[in-house]
Amino acid sequence: MDVNLINPFIIAARGVFDTMVRLPLMSGKPHVRASSQAVNRTFKVSVQIRFHGAAEGIAVLHMSEAVALAMATAFSGEPYLSINADVHDALGEVANLIIGSAKEHLGPDLHISVPKVYDASEVHCPSGSPVVVIPFDTTAGRFVLEVSLQSNPAAKAVRAA
Numbered sequence: 754m755d756v757n758l759i760n761p762f763i764i765a766a767r768g769v770f771d772t773m774v775r776l777p778l779m780s781g782k783p784h785v786r787a788s789s790q791a792v793n794r795t796f797k798v799s800v801q802i803r804f805h806g807a808a809e810g811i812a813v814l815h816m817s818e819a820v821a822l823a824m825a826t827a828f829s830g831e832p833y834l835s836i837n838a839d840v841h842d843a844l845g846e847v848a849n850l851i852i853g854s855a856k857e858h859l860g861p862d863l864h865i866s867v868p869k870v871y872d873a874s875e876v877h878c879p880s881g882s883p884v885v886v887i888p889f890d891t892t893a894g895r896f897v898l899e900v901s902l903q904s905n906p907a908a909k910a911v912r913a914a
Contacts, residue, residue: 759885759900776827777892782888785885800868804866824847825840846868
């Protein structure tokens with residue numbers, strides 16, 4: 754597990770939660786899970802962002818409904834009692850802030866997609882690449898950030914040409 758890959762995401766999440774989400778955040782011990790393993794069934798909501806360019810892959814925030822509502826409420830200042838389009842927007846923005854901030858430390862040739870919110874059962878990591886799971890605990894409960902990145906030799910070859 755490459756610390757240079759993991760640390761930008763941990764630092765970014767802490768920064769976003771300290772300044773924008775305003776929920777206390779503690780990071781747990783990152784670990785690798787096989788891409789064939791299913792996501793923990795306690796998670797209901799996922800926000801996915803794809804990487805392309807110097808590396809290909811995805812980053813996914815997985816959370817329970819309670820954590821999703823608490824996160825959206827803390828971020829927006831509006832109380833939410835159920836998952837709706839506004840909650841999806843808030844969660845997408847939180848994910849975008851975390852991944853965008855981490856991307857700054859991973860290099861300029863890495864690009865990210867627009868965040869998409871899914872039911873957690875609909876998200877699948879690319880096969881064949883390791884998935885780094887970074888758990889985070891908030892006062893509302895746990896969420897995890899999964900990152901799966903593989904170097905893209907074709908992008909490096911184009912840049913070198």
